[in-house]
Amino acid sequence: MQTTFTSDQLADPHVAESEKILRKCVHCGFCTATCPTYVTLGNELDSPRGRIYLIKDMLENGRPADAELVTHIDRCLSCLSCMTTCPSGVNYMHLVDHARVHIEQTYRRPLTDRLIRSVLAAVLPYPKRFRAALRMAALGRPFAGIFEKIGPLRPLAAMLRLAPASVPAASPVNRPTTHVAAGARHGRVALLTGCAQSVLDPEINAATIRLLTRLGVEVVVPEGEGCCGALVHHMGREEASLAAARNNVDAWLRQVEQGGLDAIVITASGCGTTIKDYSFMLRLDPAYAEKAAKVSALAKDVTEYLAGLDLPAPKNLPGLSVAYHSACSMQHGQKVTKQPKDLLKKAGFLVREPREGHLCCGSAGTYNILQPEISARLRDRKVKNIAATGADIVATGNIGCMTQIAGRAGMPMVHTVQLLDWAFGGERPAGISTPPHQPPARR
Ligand code: SF4
Numbered sequence: 001m002q003t004t005f006t007s008d009q010l011a012d013p014h015v016a017e018s019e020k021i022l023r024k025c026v027h028c029g030f031c032t033a034t035c036p037t038y039v040t041l042g043n044e045l046d047s048p049r050g051r052i053y054l055i056k057d058m059l060e061n062g063r064p065a066d067a068e069l070v071t072h073i074d075r076c077l078s079c080l081s082c083m084t085t086c087p088s089g090v091n092y093m094h095l096v097d098h099a100r101v102h103i104e105q106t107y108r109r110p111l112t113d114r115l116i117r118s119v120l121a122a123v124l125p126y127p128k129r130f131r132a133a134l135r136m137a138a139l140g141r142p143f144a145g146i147f148e149k150i151g152p153l154r155p156l157a158a159m160l161r162l163a164p165a166s167v168p169a170a171s172p173v174n175r176p177t178t179h180v181a182a183g184a185r186h187g188r189v190a191l192l193t194g195c196a197q198s199v200l201d202p203e204i205n206a207a208t209i210r211l212l213t214r215l216g217v218e219v220v221v222p223e224g225e226g227c228c229g230a231l232v233h234h235m236g237r238e239e240a241s242l243a244a245a246r247n248n249v250d251a252w253l254r255q256v257e258q259g260g261l262d263a264i265v266i267t268a269s270g271c272g273t274t275i276k277d278y279s280f281m282l283r284l285d286p287a288y289a290e291k292a293a294k295v296s297a298l299a300k301d302v303t304e305y306l307a308g309l310d311l312p313a314p315k316n317l318p319g320l321s322v323a324y325h326s327a328c329s330m331q332h333g334q335k336v337t338k339q340p341k342d343l344l345k346k347a348g349f350l351v352r353e354p355r356e357g358h359l360c361c362g363s364a365g366t367y368n369i370l371q372p373e374i375s376a377r378l379r380d381r382k383v384k385n386i387a388a389t390g391a392d393i394v395a396t397g398n399i400g401c402m403t404q405i406a407g408r409a410g411m412p413m414v415h416t417v418q419l420l421d422w423a424f425g426g427e428r429p430a431g432i433s434t435p436p437h438q439p440p441a442r443r
């Protein structure tokens with residue numbers, strides 16, 4: 001794609017980076033076929049190619065974002081399916097991230113939108129605040145129907161409906177400490193306990209710690225670690241996301257200095273995509289660029305790390321079938337596609353892959369709150385495809401997808417690591433029963 005940026009514009013490193021990305025796009029439109037919002041809405045401006053044109057026009061003309069552009073960029077899930085499809089290697093992620101920062105800096109959103117975004121940014125990344133908010137949401141749930149009828153307040157209704165009926169108590173597994181390896185130590189990792197996940201389902205981190213320590217890996221939950229910053233990053237709040245990234249870089253590099261780290265293990269793929277991108281996010285910060293690159297190189301999804309370990313023979317579990325839902329941040333953001341399925345198969349599960357696996361479930365961070373209608377359409381499509389597998393269980397590697405899908409596909413939903421913990425010596429995850437009709441799996 002030809003561009004007409006001036007040399008003054010290109011002196012801004014953010015514009016220069018976006019210009020490089022834009023020049024790679026050859027307008028072929030292959031990406032439109034796999035874009036969930038184009039597939040759902042059928043509007044070119046809700047496709048990657050359409051959004052790329054809108055962003056190009058805004059940046060080239062150096063003008064503030066307008067309502068039309070904001071509508072179509074807000075509808076983008078940042079699922080990155082377009083990046084998997086694009087034959088020209090267009091880095092849509094960095095382009096849309098730049099557009100979101102430009103929107104945040106140049107566009108004044110309507111009051112309710114501003115308020116809802118500010119509340120989300122002030123609550124979700126902080127586990128104590130988030131837990132308190134979820135408990136309050138239980139009281140507010142009867143009002144969801146009323147908010148639903150008032151257009152600008154629909155995100156509030158979505159928020160209330162997404163809140164679980166009960167919130168688990170704060171778990172000790174999320175406190176900073178060292179979990180020593182059982183027997184001889186074969187490795188040492190830091191675990192990102194996360195923000196929303198640690199509140200909604202502390203059992204995911206507990207299963208990860210049990211499994212890794214049983215396999216001889218020391219697991220450190222570092223002092224000072226916090227939210228990865230993805231949530232505010234996707235809102236275009238650049239300073240807040242960079243502050244979160246710097247905080248975590250410091251916390252993890254202290255561990256590298258103190259005892260060495262083989263990996264930073266992440267159990268929510270949405271966070272993994274962002275941490276692997278810290279090297280890009282902090283590239284212009286002379287004090288952090290090198291440190292962030294080290295951290296991004298150490299970041300691994302838990303299944304990526306497990307795939308490199310010698311696993312013992314699995315328990316003789318019943319041959320349960322698992323519909324594996326690959327989160328967009330896992331398959332498109334991190335390109336981790338084989339490891340979770342291979343590990344589940346190695347553990348003795350029969351893996352089934354739902355149709356249209358490349359399409360987003362509509363969760364996408366805060367998307368299911370901010371864009372509830374499109375999110376619900378994508379969710380229903382995903383749930384139908386998962387249910388059609390007829391599997392016993394659905395597994396995934398991202399808490400956002402779990403919140404979006406759980407309880408709708410007619411099968412229990414767990415994190416992949418919970419099944420692996422069970423298969424390699426742990427207890428059966430809550431909510432999974434052993435169907436009597438299934439014969440034990442042959443080994
Ligand atoms: S990130 Fe997803 S929703 Fe956004 S343009 Fe790409 S494919 Fe479409």
Ligand code: SF4
Pocket residue numbers: 024025026027028029030031032048049052082085086087088089090
């Ligand atoms: S597939 Fe890639 S090159 Fe083709 S229009 Fe989409 S972003 Fe541009």
